C-alpha cells in the first residue's frame with residue numbers, strides 16, 4: 573500500500589530543536605515535531621500586511637468624535653448635532669453645547685525593530701537629561717540675574 577508522500581520542507585534538528593526552512597523565503601525557523609511546512613515570522617508579517625493593508629489608517633478622517641461616542645448617553649458634536657447613544661436627535665440640534673473631546677492619542681503605525689526602539693529610547697533619555705540640565709542652568713542663571 574503506497575501512501576502518498578506529503579511534501580516536507582527541508583528541516584534539520586539541532587539538539588532537541590527542529591528547524592524547518594520557510595516555505596516562502598527559505599529562512600530556517602524553529603518548528604515543532606509535527607510541522608510539515610512553516611513560514612517564518614517575516615513572511616507571515618508580509619502576508620498579513622498584504623491581506624490587511626493599512627487602508628484604514630490611510631483613509632481615516634477624523635470626525636472630531638471620540639472613540640465610543642455612539643455609546644455615550646449624550647454626545648453633541650461640533651456642529652451641534654445631538655446623539656443619544658449614537659442616535660441622532662434632530663430636534664435637539666443646536667440646543668446643546670458640543671461635548672468637549674480630548675484629542676485622541678496619535679497611534680504609532682510605523683513598526684520599529686527592537687534595536688530602533690532601544691535607540692529611540694536612548695535618544696529620548698538623552699534629550700530628557702539635556703532638558704534637565706538646561707533647566708538647572710536656567711534656574712542658576714535666573715538666580716544670578718535676580719541677584
Ligand SMILES: [Zn+2]
Nearest residue numbers: 594597612615
Ligand atoms: Zn520566510
